[in-house]
Amino acid sequence: MTDNNIEKVLIIGSGPAGWTAALYTARATLTPLVYEGSAPNLPGGQLMITSDVENYPGFPEGVLGPELMEKFKAQAERFGARVVTENIASVDFNQRPFVATSESGTEIKAHTVIIATGANAKLLGIDKEKEIIASGAGVSACATCDGAFYKDVDVAVVGGGDSAMEEANFLTRYAKSVTIIHRREGFRASKIMVDRAQNNPKIKWELNQEVAELLTEKQGIMNNDTLVAVKTKNTQTGEEKEIPFQGLFVAIGHSPTTGLFKDYLSFDDKGYIKTLGQSAKTEIEGVFACGDVQDSYYRQAITASGSGCMAAIDAERYLEGKGL
Numbered sequence: 001m002t003d004n005n006i007e008k009v010l011i012i013g014s015g016p017a018g019w020t021a022a023l024y025t026a027r028a029t030l031t032p033l034v035y036e037g038s039a040p041n042l043p044g045g046q047l048m049i050t051s052d053v054e055n056y057p058g059f060p061e062g063v064l065g066p067e068l069m070e071k072f073k074a075q076a077e078r079f080g081a082r083v084v085t086e087n088i089a090s091v092d093f094n095q096r097p098f099v100a101t102s103e104s105g106t107e108i109k110a111h112t113v114i115i116a117t118g119a120n121a122k123l124l125g126i127d128k129e130k131e132i133i134a135s136g137a138g139v140s141a142c143a144t145c146d147g148a149f150y151k152d153v154d155v156a157v158v159g160g161g162d163s164a165m166e167e168a169n170f171l172t173r174y175a176k177s178v179t180i181i182h183r184r185e186g187f188r189a190s191k192i193m194v195d196r197a198q199n200n201p202k203i204k205w206e207l208n209q210e211v212a213e214l215l216t217e218k219q220g221i222m223n224n225d226t227l228v229a230v231k232t233k234n235t236q237t238g239e240e241k242e243i244p245f246q247g248l249f250v251a252i253g254h255s256p257t258t259g260l261f262k263d264y265l266s267f268d269d270k271g272y273i274k275t276l277g278q279s280a281k282t283e284i285e286g287v288f289a290c291g292d293v294q295d296s297y298y299r300q301a302i303t304a305s306g307s308g309c310m311a312a313i314d315a316e317r318y319l320e321g322k323g324l
Helices: 015-027 045-049 065-078 129-135 143-149 162-171 191-198 301-321
Strands: 006-012 033-035 082-084 088-092 098-102 107-115 119-121 154-158 177-182 203-207 209-219 224-234 240-244 247-250 254-256 287-289
Touching: 006 015, 006 098, 006 301, 015 033, 015 045, 015 065, 015 107, 015 301, 033 107, 045 065, 065 082, 107 301, 129 209, 129 224, 143 162, 143 247, 154 162, 162 177, 162 191, 177 209, 224 247, 287 301
Parallel strands: 006 033, 006 107, 033 082, 107 287, 154 177, 154 247, 177 203
Antiparallel strands: 088 098, 098 107, 119 254, 209 224, 224 240
8 A cells, every 4th residue: 555555546336437437546556455356256357247349449359258358357456456355344434535345354545446346137036047148148237238149039127127128129130039038018218219129110019928938958068058939927827838039138227336425426317426517527526436336328338448447547537636
């Protein structure tokens, strides 16, 4: 540590936002300290359970999510970022310098804190779901990320909100058909989004249905469990049926990882950290937020990286302005 054991920059979280913030602050000779997280939080963020990433610039042949995050981390470390593979258990933003305490009890004092704790897609919680997502073999929580892998096949979207309708419409660019599976007949989605989906000839409907089981076969050179069908259960009668699908997109919402900060920061109506204007600044001077923890709309690796850059520059300018 520097300045009587006070860090200039503490970054909580990793992923594209955290590593980019670390890279920029490290190159600015601020020697950031990164607490990248550990189980159950995922060091490297959601890309650590993503297989092929084809839409990140600079990788024309695509890149595996974990490989991309390793490159991000290595680049930040090259310029002096220090990394601890541990979770932060608590923070105190009422003190200056700020104080954070790790799960092992280490106390960290810092002049600035960059929050990059991300958000997790809500999943169905059924057998094989996480394994299939990790292998990229038929289940996804991001149509924008993975839709292009499902050209000319039948896919389904689970959900009844605006995100589900938006993802279903997006997937019709690629898929032969898209079926929306929803546990009720009514929708949380706005009328305009429902109307748009209902007017799309490639979208089908399975209402009063919930996904009960993922049916798979061993396929590919890795012999992975690959989705071939979905077993649904009628929420009114309990009747079950099997529907063949090569892809299932879970669109039931995201949960930003904000529990540490609930006593200090303001959140929008979806629970994401509010930032000020076109910046990464929060309402507390010296505390910044970037990536999916403050972005409920785009949720892409490239936009998370961009906001990580913003947070780093905002932190650098704050420290300079304070003579730190």
